[in-house]
Amino acid sequence: MNADKEIPIYQLFIPPVNLMELRRDIWCNDPVCAKLTINRKKLDIDIVYRGSHIRDFRKKSYNVIFYKPNTYRNAKEVHLNAEYKDKSLLRNKLSLDFFADIGTLSPRSQFVFLNLNGKDEGIYLELESVDEHYLKNRNLPKGSIFYAVDGDANFSLMSDLDKGIKQSLELGYQKKCGTAQDELYLQELIININTIPRVDFEKEIVKYVDVEKYLRWLAGVIFTQNFDGFVHNYALYRNGDTGLFEIIPWDYDATWGRDVNGKVMEEDYVGIKGFNTLTARILDIDTFRRIYQRLLKEIMNNQFNVRYMEPIIQDMYNQIRPYVPQDPYIRDNIEIFDKEPDFILNFIESRANYINSQLHTLD
Incomplete structure (x- = not known):
């Protein structure tokens, strides 16, 4: 095994009484105390299960909050994703790296191998938390961050969940960092997306949204074919210097030809124009639509092609393949895992x- 390809071993110890408490109610968001050892460094942490439907899976995903020290590697928390339904274990990292590659803000990630109380739990994807530390680590201007936590983050005045008018313009969002004033900026954004007259939209929306960056993100959603990505699976960052909203992808395991259950998603399942209110309004403008069309061509030429992606996929596969026999949740399906790189290509x-x-539909 090539030493520079080895993935870190994370040794997690949750005292039995705390582990019982964690398992007693998997939907509880109250963390329990635990210890995490990384490269012989012992860290006191708080830990809780993360995700929505994924909490029901046998292989759990975790949110790790550093307690002592209260930051580690310039982060106050990280996410450990099980990628349980992804037959390749690659899709989330492949997607987030792809977004970064095409010029979109995106969380960093790395594969780790998790051991819980002396028992192997297998290969995990450690995800950087999108918060104030995320901004600081990139020398980005301070600003607010809102997580899109459900389908109501659809940029509309209408609820995606109960189909009526939203009772609050912040429905679908959870503030990760920011002030009460930032909540008003978010409300103003939603109102303006839905009420600016068509004749004024091109010159007005650029006062609220970084449209070019939004179109790069949209292209990323379209290429990876994340069906949920238009109304979910993203974070909004309001740049404190420009006052403009930017968008950051999140949770991209249901991509590259498979859906949230790991089933095949045909290549034409998601149309080229995607959906959600903001996307529809932006692509209604000739100027923006031409920029989007140019971006799609540019990315297909430079990144979204087999020639470019094959070595990236192969490197990721080679990095985690030696650990697959030790992962109790995937080792019985190694032959399926081995076929996934070709499936993705x-x-x-x-x-x-x-x-x-x-x-041509964008002409």
């Missing part, structure tokens, strides 16, 4: 062909 080729066939 076939999807890239098919998806690129589909998108290419639809570019």
